[in-house]
Amino acid sequence: MTTGVDPGPHPVRPRRSRLRTFLPLGIAAWLVLEIWLLTVVAGAAGGLTVFLLLVAGLLLGSLVIKRAGRRAFRNLNEALQRGTAPTRGGGNGLMMLGGLLLMLPGLISDAFGLLLLLPPVQKAVGGYAERTVDRKLREATAEGALGDAFQQARMYRPGGKVVQGEVIREDGRPGDTSRETGPRPPLTS
Structure with a gap:
């Protein structure tokens, strides 16, 4: 289906960043390594041991996330009661990330999660x-x-339609022209 309008030369796409190029490969390698390590541990210690390790990681990770969330909420509440801005940092975000890594099934992610708790x-x-x-x-x-x-x-916006307009305030503040002009007509193409 052609519209009869020549869009002109195709724009040159910028090069993909290294992160966007190698991140999917890294995630795939990490998943393969996690599965391989779980099978090695299951062969050495048994399937029940691996299952118990995964459940322990899930429980410990949820406990860490719950604790970090409570601490972050308590810090925010105290800052609001004092009337000051909440302080940055505190390690709550990294504790939550460590808890999330513990909750993910796998031994490598558990090791990184435990490291982030230090x-x-x-x-x-x-x-x-x-x-x-x-x-x-x-x-x-x-x-x-x-x-x-x-x-x-x-x-x-490629292929998009640009609609020029203005902001009309309807809350009674200065610049509110909605009462003066009446209802607006619908947009037409």
């Missing part, structure tokens, strides 16, 4: 993650990428 590892990983996020945000704002992304998404 305070020195939490401090190191948390510091690295915070520095990385700050650096990426500085790079994005220096290039103007965040503001430009929203502008480009609105203006350059």
Whole structure:
């Protein structure tokens, strides 16, 4: 089905990042390694032992997530009662990630989950993650990428229809023109 409109030359797609290229391969390798390790342990210790290890990881992970969630909620509640902004960090996010890794079936994910529960590892990983996020945000704002992304998404939708409009407030604040103009006509193509 052709519309008779020539869209012009096809835009050149940007190169895929290394993360998008290798992440699916890494996840597949991790899953194969987890399954292989479970079969090795099942051969050495028995299937019941592997089942009990998986159930223990599930229970321990849910306990860790519940505890970290309660602590995060308690910190938020205390900050709101004091009238201050909640403090960053505290390790709750990394504890929840460690609990989630414990809940996933597999021994490698359990080992990483247990590592994330150790305070020195939490401090190191948390510091690295915070520095990385700050650096990426500085790079994005220096290039103007965040503001430009929203502008480009609105203006350059391939095959999409751009509808120009304005915001009309209906809550009685200044700029409310809905009462003056009456009902708006429907959009037509």
